Amino acid sequence: MKKLKSIILFFVLIQTQISAQERADSIHNRPLINKEVVRRSVLPLSLITTGVVISGSHFEKNIKKKLRGGEGVIDYAIPVDDLMQYVPIAQIYIADVLGIKAKNHWFDQTKYLIISNVITAALTHGAKFAINKERPNGSSYAFPSGHSSFSFANATVLYEEFHDTAPGFACSGYVLTSMVGSLRVINNKHWVSDVLAGAGLGILVTRLVYSWEPLKNWNPCKKMKDVTFIPSFDSSGGSFTFVYRF
Template sequence: MNKLLSVHLLWLLVLFAPAHSIAQIQPIDKDTANVLPADTVLPGQKNPFTDAQRLEASNSRFLKRAVIPSAALVGAGILTIQGRGLISSFDTRDVRNRHFPNFSTEADDFIMLAPLVGLYGFNLISSQNRHELGRQTLLLGLSGVLASAVVWPVKGLTNIDRPNGKPHAFPSGHTTYAFTIATFMDKEFRHKSPWISVASYGIAGATGVMRVLNNAHWMADVLAGAGVGIISVNTVYWVHAKLTQGGGLNTTFVPVLLPGGAKGMAFTLAF
């Protein structure tokens, strides 16, 4: 639990470290994700959009590429909690106890952070990264904070014991953060090489498997954690695209007369 709390607090450090980059996020008038010129480079961005990145603010794309897959993973986790489902969490625990009864490693506490070494390494040796380092760190920090805001309350509400008897099993925090980092790497570097995405998701998957083999989590915890991590990053990038690409996020201020004759201002937000 202490290790997880340390990782949880790390997201806050990641978020607030590049505070100067927050001020750089400024909406760009008129243009939308579909009409931005191919050579457009927005504030905080290192290179022009790829075709996929130009559609980042699309609601339908967000639904198909992020919401549905994440909901499927979380749903699978809920349906396999403890003894539920065709292949339940109890079934996978029995397989673990039968074939890997003495498995024990602490690698799952650290391996999920491995892609971050690649993140900052790529920034040093490559000019093809999607965003500048400050913007990358901001997006990663926001994704981690959003994931934490989901995971920790749900752990308390569900109050499910782990296979080893310890509390707060569902969902898996390690797996959530592992898939948060993997999805972030996919967003930032897929255009550079799909193998970066494959390796990052492979590490995230290995983290989840080790949590089960370590008897620290049920299969359901891992499935739900993966879904939370994926949707957290995609939500941050989707909102970021609407804010920075312009047009997709529309704000209106309208003067209004309040009861009693006081003057006021109405604010509307639409996308």
């Protein structure tokens, strides 16, 4: 019964956001759901569903035992996942500076990146507090993984922007973010189900953002073709840089 309630709460959060977007899009008479949107939603929804189904199961507990050992094992961590989640963002703007052709202007990239991350963060943290699953290290709010949802949202923006012109480069973000998810489990921060659900959520939200293209015509910097906006992040915070190509 507890697992069923978690499933219902998680999908209610997603449906709430979809309904809000539907109301916004209806103003512009744009079709919200079509075959392409459904097709692009299959993979992330499968990841989310798998995460919900195996949450709390013996399967994921056995994975933890194999990776971490039993009680009394010396604790360890590989603390690079905090930084790796930002790599796809850096890849997007480095590609812009290098002149790799993208789907959208850098302002639109930034716009969709921010929208995707804001929605993903709202759904992730809403689900965390609603479900309140215990992490493998004993702390709270495990499901879904915030690192996974954030990094996979970023990787999906990278993929959406460059998969037509540089497919290998576009897919590289998913390799890195898969490592982030794996490290969350290895570092005893999350269960496998948390990572799967977080990954699916980040991919789903970003794919829907790119399908619906909110604020599509808003780009005050469209004529600034030689200027690139680069956000950067570190442990102390974030900063913004403008790069002008001569």
